[in-house]
Amino acid sequence: MEQKEKTPLLAVRHLSISFTQYKRWWRREEQQAIRDLSLEVGAGEMVAVVGSSGSGKSLLAHGVMGLLPYNASWEGDIFYKGEPLTEERLKKLRGREIVLVPQGASYLNPLMTTGEQVRQGARDRESRRQCREALERYGLGEETESLYPFQLSGGMARRVMIAAAVQRKPCLVIADEPTPGLHLEAAKRVLSHFREMAEEGAGVLLITHDLELALLTADRIVVFYAGTNLEEAWAGDFTQEEQLRHPYTRALFRGMPKNGFQAAAGAQPYGDNLPEGCVYEPRCPWRQEQCRQPVPYRQLRGGRVRCWRDI
Amino acid sequence: MRGCSHRGLGRFLAGKCVRMAVLVLLVSFSAFMLVSLSPVDPLTANVGQTALGSMSPEQIARLEAYWGVGTPPIRRFISWAGDFFRGEMGTSLLYRRPVALVIQERLANSLGLMAAAWLISGGLGFGLGIWAGAKKGGMADRILCFYGLIMASTPGFWLALMLLMIFAVRLQWLPVGFGVPVGVEAEAVTLADRFRHAILPAAALSLTSISSIMLHTREKMIQVMESDYVLYARARGESFRRIVWRHGLPNVMLPALTLQFGAVSEIFGGSVLVEQVFSYPGLGQAAVTAGLGGDVPLLLGITVISAWIVFGGNMTADLLCAAIDPRLRQAQRKGQTS
Ligand SMILES: Nc1ncnc2c1ncn2[C@@H]1O[C@H](COP(=O)(O)OP(=O)(O)O)[C@@H](O)[C@H]1O
Numbered sequence: 334m335e336q337k338e339k340t341p342l343l344a345v346r347h348l349s350i351s352f353t354q355y356k357r358w359w360r361r362e363e364q365q366a367i368r369d370l371s372l373e374v375g376a377g378e379m380v381a382v383v384g385s386s387g388s389g390k391s392l393l394a395h396g397v398m399g400l401l402p403y404n405a406s407w408e409g410d411i412f413y414k415g416e417p418l419t420e421e422r423l424k425k426l427r428g429r430e431i432v433l434v435p436q437g438a439s440y441l442n443p444l445m446t447t448g449e450q451v452r453q454g455a456r457d458r459e460s461r462r463q464c465r466e467a468l469e470r471y472g473l474g475e476e477t478e479s480l481y482p483f484q485l486s487g488g489m490a491r492r493v494m495i496a497a498a499v500q501r502k503p504c505l506v507i508a509d510e511p512t513p514g515l516h517l518e519a520a521k522r523v524l525s526h527f528r529e530m531a532e533e534g535a536g537v538l539l540i541t542h543d544l545e546l547a548l549l550t551a552d553r554i555v556v557f558y559a560g561t562n563l564e565e566a567w568a569g570d571f572t573q574e575e576q577l578r579h580p581y582t583r584a585l586f587r588g589m590p591k592n593g594f595q596a597a598a599g600a601q602p603y604g605d606n607l608p609e610g611c612v613y614e615p616r617c618p619w620r621q622e623q624c625r626q627p628v629p630y631r632q633l634r635g636g637r638v639r640c641w642r643d644i
Numbered sequence: 645m646r647g648c649s650h651r652g653l654g655r656f657l658a659g660k661c662v663r664m665a666v667l668v669l670l671v672s673f674s675a676f677m678l679v680s681l682s683p684v685d686p687l688t689a690n691v692g693q694t695a696l697g698s699m700s701p702e703q704i705a706r707l708e709a710y711w712g713v714g715t716p717p718i719r720r721f722i723s724w725a726g727d728f729f730r731g732e733m734g735t736s737l738l739y740r741r742p743v744a745l746v747i748q749e750r751l752a753n754s755l756g757l758m759a760a761a762w763l764i765s766g767g768l769g770f771g772l773g774i775w776a777g778a779k780k781g782g783m784a785d786r787i788l789c790f791y792g793l794i795m796a797s798t799p800g801f802w803l804a805l806m807l808l809m810i811f812a813v814r815l816q817w818l819p820v821g822f823g824v825p826v827g828v829e830a831e832a833v834t835l836a837d838r839f840r841h842a843i844l845p846a847a848a849l850s851l852t853s854i855s856s857i858m859l860h861t862r863e864k865m866i867q868v869m870e871s872d873y874v875l876y877a878r879a880r881g882e883s884f885r886r887i888v889w890r891h892g893l894p895n896v897m898l899p900a901l902t903l904q905f906g907a908v909s910e911i912f913g914g915s916v917l918v919e920q921v922f923s924y925p926g927l928g929q930a931a932v933t934a935g936l937g938g939d940v941p942l943l944l945g946i947t948v949i950s951a952w953i954v955f956g957g958n959m960t961a962d963l964l965c966a967a968i969d970p971r972l973r974q975a976q977r978k979g980q981t982s
């Protein structure tokens with residue numbers, strides 16, 4: 334791809350995340366939630382990670398931020414501006430250069446007013462003005478600042494967290510499902526703000542389960558399924574089924590409302606019963622013997638795909 | 645706390661008081677039944693076998709009337725309850741003084757002891773719990789957990805005996821017992837004397853009550869540190885200290901307050917045994933003496949007073965939570981306007 338030559342802003346290479354769990358007191362079990370995931374976000378680029386619920390999207394976001402739960406372990410490489418994203422670097426970058434827009438209202442402290450949380454406790458005039466402006470931008474009036482999280486609707490909480498994230502001109506925005514709970518117009522407005530930030534040079538990693546919304550604004554789409562990426566395509570590829578590289582992406586394409594809602598049969602596998610080879614193999618109409626072995630992520634027609642066949 | 649989310653504050657308080665009155669009635673009745681079922685004969689216990697043997701039958705009959713031996717228990721309870729509702733707590737059979745006076749005097753001694761133990765165990769337990777929970781798995785956490793588990797399974801009176809043996813008998817740093825120095829006139833007793841006498845009982849009482857509030861705070865703190873909102877605070881670059889201070893403390897404070905005000909009852913219960921060990925002239929000791937000696941008016945008086953104190957603790961917790969927690973604050977405003 335074109336970004337290959339320049340150093341990308343964020344590069345995730347062969348990331349795997351697994352959880353250690355105890356079953357019946359003594360049996361330790363490793364459960365892999367993300368397996369061999371690679372993706373890149375360039376400066377000025379908006380990349381959407383699209384996958385259904387439970388595929389590990391939030392985990393990816395938290396992994397990049399270095400905030401995995403204590404029972405999780407990860408391997409692979411994460412680079413930011415060409416250098417490994419270490420714990421020390423993260424400490425300096427978190428909340429300043431790299432910001433996270435978390436998934437839901439539970440990420441707000443229940444005992445603190447909205448304004449205080451957006452300002453992070455700062456009381457000076459400049460912070461107040463910044464906070465006011467940021468909230469204003471997402472249609473939240475002055476009264477919002479004195480509300481507690483339980484008094485906000487889901488959509489309001491999301492807009493508050495977006496406002497909190499973008500008030501300080503970040504270089505990399507990781508937005509974890511920023512649109513549910515917003516009606517279509519508001520969702521489009523939010524995405525267009527992210528787009529603007531990308532135009533101004535920031536990298537945006539948009540995490541969503543809504544392919545159609547992602548296609549409206551993102552440059553590239555990374556298709557996420559059962560903890561790994563099956564395809565990386567340009568948004569433009571989604572105009573024709575033939576341009577898409579993976580059977581799952583094609584199924585997603587046919588599942589979109591404008592293409593007649595044809596859902597594929599079967600369901601996504603989880604955690605401890607992931608297939609050894611291709612994770613989509615059990616549902617794939619083209620499956621062969623070969624698919625039971627691990628499938629490499631390879632270049633195809635300007636994008637990438639994790640499939641043996643050239644379809 | 646949960647009850648007041650749909651009603652106004654006034655109705656909430658009234659409801660609590662009615663429940664409390666019923667509870668006091670039941671508690672005092674069962675205390676009374678326990679005393680009257682007790683195999684201890686009040687005459688033998690208070691007058692003594694040998695003294696009884698040298699008395700004439702008329703004297704014994706008078707004594708029996710005084711201790712209420714012949715009267716059926718129910719009649720005695722009803723007559724006590726009747727007096728009580730008229731504001732008359734009766735006369736202590738053992739001390740031959742009005743129950744109200746005895747309780748007042750004893751309470752003054754006990755209250756200082758219990759308040760000290762309550763504050764020390766609450767403050768220290770909360771602080772240590774926050775520390776252990778914030779640094780879960782660390783050295784401090786492991787030491788504190790060990791201490792908490794040991795203390796939770798140590799009887800208060802045993803610890804009191806140990807302290808007594810070490811600090812009073814062996815090292816002779818502190819007095820062995822009683823609330824004031826022995827053989828000193830009441831006027832000559834200084835505040836410092838009283839303080840020195842309260843140190844060991846208060847220590848015994850606090851050391852055992854620390855563990856429950858500490859372990860509970862730790863548990864809650866771990867939950868908070870693993871919560872989504874702490875993850876978000878970390879994602880926004882807030883430092884560990886700020887997270888503990890701004891997110892940890894307030895969110896752990898509410899459950900800790902409820903627990904610590906509820907712990908008033910445990911401290912009260914602990915004080916009975918600890919006062920016994922140190923011969924400390926407090927309410928707990930009086931309760932034991934009254935119970936063993938069949939001093940029904942005094943015992944019932946103490947029962948009612950302690951029930952009210954415990955109730956007061958729980959009520960304060962409810963009110964404080966309602967004042968602090970924004971969710972409950974709003975529920976109350978709604979309840980009052982509707
Ligand atoms: N703390 C955890 N312990 C064990 N498994 C977890 C934990 N957090 C997430 N998971 C697992 O990781 C998977 C991905 O979760 P998540 O990233 O939240 O999915 P998504 O955001 O795509 O809906 C889930 O199937 C879940 O079972």
Ligand SMILES: [Mg+2]
Binds near residue numbers: 390391392436509510
């Ligand atoms: Mg998620």
